[in-house]
């Protein structure tokens with residue numbers, strides 16, 4: 001018998017899990033891994049077998065979608081092996097990946113073979129020098145080629161851009177040109193002060209400002225969220241002087257227009273800690289339970305269910321929060 005979907009006390013159905021494969025990353029984005037950040041010892045990181053076990057448990061709770069993220073997932077040795085294990089052990093699970101694209105060369109074919117057809121690639125600048133300034137690495141052309149390789153193999157690509165005023169706002173026309181020419185979703189994400197990255201009001205470029213500026217360059221038509229598989233993004237189709245664009249523009253506004261009432265996600269850190277809300281530092285340690293002979297899968301399932309029931313409304317936490325940060329850990333340590 002299929003178990004009932006997991007819901008929280010507010011009636012939200014949770015059917016989406018983000019699983020961080022590693023807290024390590026091969027880039028040093030200025031807003032994310034400030035100062036490099038400590039990384040966890042290997043013994044504290046879930047083994048691939050444990051990740052698959054968690055994915056199977058999640059699937060038994062009607063989690064339909066699993067996003068693998070990090071850190072940088074492709075930076076963990078053997079990551080393609082995890083993808084194969086998931087394809088074998090969790091048929092029907094909609095697996096997606098968020099990556100910085102630096103290690104993607106040659107991978108898109110395998111992804112398609114494994115039924116992984118959707119990928120989010122982070123690319124904060126179309127200018128090689130700015131890319132290097134932001135990430136600490138001269139890898140713009142590698143990522144740009146990876147985007148093309150994914151599109152050539154038929155993957156659906158979402159391009160994530162952290163919106164940073166004074167850093168990449170002048171590139172809005174170039175980003176729109178790209179979305180006009182290529183069938184991809186360009187998504188600007190509002191910068192969130194997390195971990196050691198400080199709130200920098202002068203860098204805050206809100207989604208309303210982005211949409212207003214974009215609307216002066218191309219015609220924007222809002223797309224209904226439900227029909228668009230857009231997650232938290234508000235999407236727009238684009239029409240320029242030459243006609244309709246191949247891609248779309250999206251904005252994700254965790255700070256200015258929260259989407260907590262429709263939040264359907266859980267996060268698992270690479271050390272196997274469950275977070276039910278990005279903005280809550282409360283974590284439930286699943287890995288010791290999974291590894292314990294006394295507890296095991298039944299206890300893990302019970303903890304996931306109970307924790308999900310109490311899933312908070314992030315915007316309420318932010319309202320009550322004192323201090324400049326939205327949460328204590330950087331995105332790389334949680335799983336972005």
Ligand code: SAM
Pocket residue numbers: 025031032069070071072073098099100120121122160161162189190191192193194197331332335336
């Ligand atoms: N390494 C992969 C990547 O670059 O996409 C996955 C992990 S990364 C932490 C996931 C996403 O979180 C990236 O798009 C990144 O730009 C975003 N991110 C990290 N810190 C952020 C912050 N403080 N505010 C908004 N987005 C952030």
